[in-house]
Amino acid sequence: MASFGADDAGMNITAAPTGLPAAGAEMTFGRHGRRTGMTQPSTPTRPAAISAQGLVREFNGLTAVDHLDLDVGRGEIYGFLGPNGAGKSTTVRVLCTLLSPTAGRAVVAGYDVATQPGKVRLRIGVALQEAALDPKQTGIELLRLQGRLYGLSRSEIDGRLADLGQLIDIGDALGRPIKTYSGGMKRRLDLAAALVHNPEVLFLDEPTSGLDPVSRARMWEEVRRLNRELDMTIFLTTQYLEEADELADRVGIINDGRLVAQGTPDGLKRSIGNDLIVARLDASAARAREAVESLPGVLSVEAKGDEVVVTAIDGAEAIGAVAVALNTVAAVRHLTLRTPTLDDVFLELTGNHIQPNGRGPGEAGTDETTGRETVEVGR
Amino acid sequence: MTALDLNVGAEIGARIGTEIGTVRAKPAPAPRDVVSIAGRALRGVPRELETVIPPIFIALFFFVVNIGTLQSITERHIKGFDIKAFMLPTAILIGVTGVSRAGSLVLDIQDGYFDRLLLTPVRRLAILMGHMVADVAVACLLTVPILLLALALGVGIESGPIGVVAFIAMAGLWSLAFAGFGYAIALKTGNPAAVNSSFLLFFPFLFMTSSYVPRGQLTGWLNGIAAWNPVTYVLEGQRSLVTHGWQWADLGKALLAISVVGLLSMSLCLAALRGRTRRG
Numbered sequence: 001m002a003s004f005g006a007d008d009a010g011m012n013i014t015a016a017p018t019g020l021p022a023a024g025a026e027m028t029f030g031r032h033g034r035r036t037g038m039t040q041p042s043t044p045t046r047p048a049a050i051s052a053q054g055l056v057r058e059f060n061g062l063t064a065v066d067h068l069d070l071d072v073g074r075g076e077i078y079g080f081l082g083p084n085g086a087g088k089s090t091t092v093r094v095l096c097t098l099l100s101p102t103a104g105r106a107v108v109a110g111y112d113v114a115t116q117p118g119k120v121r122l123r124i125g126v127a128l129q130e131a132a133l134d135p136k137q138t139g140i141e142l143l144r145l146q147g148r149l150y151g152l153s154r155s156e157i158d159g160r161l162a163d164l165g166q167l168i169d170i171g172d173a174l175g176r177p178i179k180t181y182s183g184g185m186k187r188r189l190d191l192a193a194a195l196v197h198n199p200e201v202l203f204l205d206e207p208t209s210g211l212d213p214v215s216r217a218r219m220w221e222e223v224r225r226l227n228r229e230l231d232m233t234i235f236l237t238t239q240y241l242e243e244a245d246e247l248a249d250r251v252g253i254i255n256d257g258r259l260v261a262q263g264t265p266d267g268l269k270r271s272i273g274n275d276l277i278v279a280r281l282d283a284s285a286a287r288a289r290e291a292v293e294s295l296p297g298v299l300s301v302e303a304k305g306d307e308v309v310v311t312a313i314d315g316a317e318a319i320g321a322v323a324v325a326l327n328t329v330a331a332v333r334h335l336t337l338r339t340p341t342l343d344d345v346f347l348e349l350t351g352n353h354i355q356p357n358g359r360g361p362g363e364a365g366t367d368e369t370t371g372r373e374t375v376e377v378g379r
Numbered sequence: 380m381t382a383l384d385l386n387v388g389a390e391i392g393a394r395i396g397t398e399i400g401t402v403r404a405k406p407a408p409a410p411r412d413v414v415s416i417a418g419r420a421l422r423g424v425p426r427e428l429e430t431v432i433p434p435i436f437i438a439l440f441f442f443v444v445n446i447g448t449l450q451s452i453t454e455r456h457i458k459g460f461d462i463k464a465f466m467l468p469t470a471i472l473i474g475v476t477g478v479s480r481a482g483s484l485v486l487d488i489q490d491g492y493f494d495r496l497l498l499t500p501v502r503r504l505a506i507l508m509g510h511m512v513a514d515v516a517v518a519c520l521l522t523v524p525i526l527l528l529a530l531a532l533g534v535g536i537e538s539g540p541i542g543v544v545a546f547i548a549m550a551g552l553w554s555l556a557f558a559g560f561g562y563a564i565a566l567k568t569g570n571p572a573a574v575n576s577s578f579l580l581f582f583p584f585l586f587m588t589s590s591y592v593p594r595g596q597l598t599g600w601l602n603g604i605a606a607w608n609p610v611t612y613v614l615e616g617q618r619s620l621v622t623h624g625w626q627w628a629d630l631g632k633a634l635l636a637i638s639v640v641g642l643l644s645m646s647l648c649l650a651a652l653r654g655r656t657r658r659g
Contacts, residue, residue: 096498121500122404132491136426137419148415149499151405160402177426193495197404 049074049201049233050095054104057090057257064090066257067104072235072250074200077227079248079265080237081342083354087257088237089129092205095235096126109200122150125194129205131186132193135179139189142178143196150197157196164192169218184215191222201233202226208243216243223247239354241342253346260349269340274299275315276338277322279308283330291325298322306333315339406500416501416509417516420480424517430482431517438474438525442466446532449591457593461622467529468617469590471546472610474525475518475554476585477578480510481561488569488655503656507562507648511555518554522547537624546620549633553613556637557581559644566651584610609636 050072057065065087072078082088093099095108097117106113109123134142140161147157165171173185181189187207194202204223208216224247226232238244244251245265253261253268261268281288285303292310293301297318299311308326312318315337326332346354407415424431450462487493496506526543536542561577568574587604588611589597597605605611616633619626 098494098497118406118500121498122406124498126495126498128491128494130491132495134419134487134490134492136423141419141422145415145419146495146499149407149412149496149501151407151411151500152402156402198402199404 048072048107049076050078050106050108050235052095052104052106055091055094055101055106056103057087057094057099058102064257065094065101068254068257068259070106070252070259072233074233075227075231076249077223077234077236077247079244079251080235080254081239081241081244081251081346081354082237082254083239083346083352086254088239088254089205090257091254092126092128092203092235092237096124096203097121122197123200124203125197125199125201126203127187127190127194127205127207129209131190133178133186133190136177138177139174139181139192142189143174143192146193146196152197160196160198164195182215184211184218187211187215187219188222191219195226198230199232201235204234204236206237206239208238208240220247241354244342251342253342253349255346255350255352261345265342268342268345271345275312275318275340277310277312277315277319278336278338279310279322279326279332280334281306281308281326281330282333285329287329288326291329292322295321295325306330404500409502409505412501412505413508413512416496416506417512418509420483420510420513421516423480423483424513427483431478431521434474434478435521435524438470438521439528441473442470442525442528445469445591453592457596460593461534463529463532463534464621465593465618467525467534467621468614469585470525470529471522471550471617472553472613473585474521475550476557476581477561478518478521478554479514479558479561481558481565481574481577482571484510484562485565485569485571485574488565489571493655497656503652504649507652510562511558514558515551515555519547519551522550534621536621538620539624542620542625545630546617549613549617549620549637552634552637552641556641556644559641559648563644563647563651566648566655569655584608589614609640612636 048071050070052068052070055065055068055070056063068087068091070078080088080091090099094101095106095113097113097120100114108120111119111123113120137145143161143164144157147160152160161174165174169188173181178186178189191204191207194204207223208219211219220243223234223236227234236243236247248265250263251261251265251268252259263271279285279288283306285306285308288303288308289301292298292308295318297313299313301311302309310318310322312322319335319337323332323335343354346352445466446462449466453462453465454460484493487496493506497503526547530536536546538545560580561574564570564577565574587601588594588608589605590610594602594605594611594615612629612632613636616629616636619629623629
């Protein structure tokens with residue numbers, strides 16, 4: 001997937017530079033050599049449920065979404081990852097017809113969002129960033145009204161309420177005013193409202209923002225279940241790395257309104273490099289290189305002071321042999337396996353972390369300073 | 380997980396897979412949209428009694444106090460004058476003017492629920508009309524306790540039972556016409572304080588007219604302003620139903636005045652709705 005040439009945005013390169021992107025990946029480089037884009041695979045394997053070409057949305061001259069190209073396949077969970085203000089919510093509002101595109105074109109469930117918004121609305125469900133609920137209504141009143149506005153008959157609404165009660169697990173609380181609900185219950189009701197009419201495509205704008213870890217895990221399971229049981233296409237925006245990693249079949253990374261990378265979570269992480277095994281020894285690591293570099297799967301070894309950094313194709317596979325080999329040199333005091341995260345991908349592409357501390361609430365197992373997943377062995 | 384859990388899970392999954400698959404959204408007929416939105420607005424009324432009790436209280440208060448203050452002086456100096464019948468329309472207009480769900484619409488905008496409505500296939504105009512239908516119903520209901528008090532005080536309705544219905548309907552239409560300003564402000568600003576202050580618009584119209592004495596008793600500049608004040612004709616139309624029976628000229632002028640105010644407020648309102656729902 002190589003192409004050479006220069007344009008205003010940067011230079012497209014086919015030959016893989018350092019970092020060895022996975023086969024089929026595309027990368028673009030900015031004027032200063034920083035990678036500005038990476039996609040792999042760039043198109044879904046199933047017919048597109050959401051498609052955008054050159055989508056632009058401006059507000060008073062400020063560009064919130066900048067020539068966005070997207071293809072989300074039917075039945076796919078697509079994670080749209082980016083920091084606050086990157087353009088995620090604006091993209092969702094355009095795709096779900098609340099805003100018109102300034103330029104470009106977007107098709108959702110087979111209909112153009114600009115020229116056929118009514119047909120799009122019949123086929124999509126949306127849970128916006130803040131649960132959009134009327135606190136004075138009861139849950140059941142809200143869901144019934146939603147059903148009526150989508151043209152469902154009374155019996156259809158009754159059936160859907162029964163289904164959603166089980167699916168979203170709101171239970172008896174449905175009869176209570178929404179203002180008495182907890183944050184998690186509001187989110188689930190909001191999700192239920194988005195599902196009343198059985199949409200083909202579901203947009204979830206930061207669905208777990210502000211939720212406690214338990215509610216968050218529950219929401220993830222519900223998203224998975226919707227996708228698994230109903231084959232629903234789900235477009236999910238998030239600023240949480242772990243969320244995109246856990247849920248999405250493919251991830252698009254957006255920064256300053258531009259899609260800077262797209263691919264499977266594993267593929268994106270693999271594309272920026274290999275696993276790192278970092279060891280601290282009780283003595284000098286000078287002799288570590290010769291002990292480790294010939295091990296299968298080890299790409300390189302660097303030793304400095306008492307620290308050894310081993311680059312491996314598959315760190316999990318190599319770490320045992322590395323530990324044993326290093327122990328022949330000196331006692332291993334501390335051993336860390338670092339696997340690249342989506343934050344590393346974002347860092348590689350933009351020079352910034354997605355989140356200031358590289359983690360979302362409840363993201364256990366993520367190194368606070370580096371944003372990397374770690375497995376630590378110490379003694 | 381037990382075998383029973385698995386069976387139940389499979390059963391639910393199968394049911395979801397079949398039943399959910401048969402439900403498909405479709406545009407609802409426009410009247411159904413309006414009724415749905417109005418139903419929600421009306422359900423909200425008993426939950427927000429603070430929006431309807433003060434108008435009733437204020438109307439009853441002014442009705443009683445004005446009668447107590449002016450009865451002696453007016454009935455002594457104006458032959459055949461019935462202050463209770465005269466004050467009834469004034470009290471009604473004080474009660475029903477500014478009664479609207481515009482404040483709730485602002486909260487919908489702030490809570491994001493307005494966006495949820497816009498995400499459905501509901502007609503944008505139906506959102507507004509649904510609220511307004513509810514407003515008319517509430518305004519008509521608000522007139523009942525004031526009318527009952529007037530009847531209890533001995534006021535007779537010369538136009539009869541149908542006149543009572545026409546009287547209530549006229550109050551409802553006036554309420555609707557004026558409510559348009561509140562909705563225009565709500566949709567334009569999304570600010571509850573601005574909506575609440577929209578009632579202040581009514582004050583000059585209420586006092587620079589024949590609210591407290593017949594127009595013939597007004598003099599100078601006030602009489603001139605009253606002649607151009609639409610509230611004057613609404614009051615006179617309602618008074619005609621109470622004191623004179625079916626006076627078609629007065630009723631016609633009242634309906635014309637309501638129409639002019641309604642046309643202005645609804646134009647502002649629709650422009651604000653277009654602005655609020657504009658996607659560009």
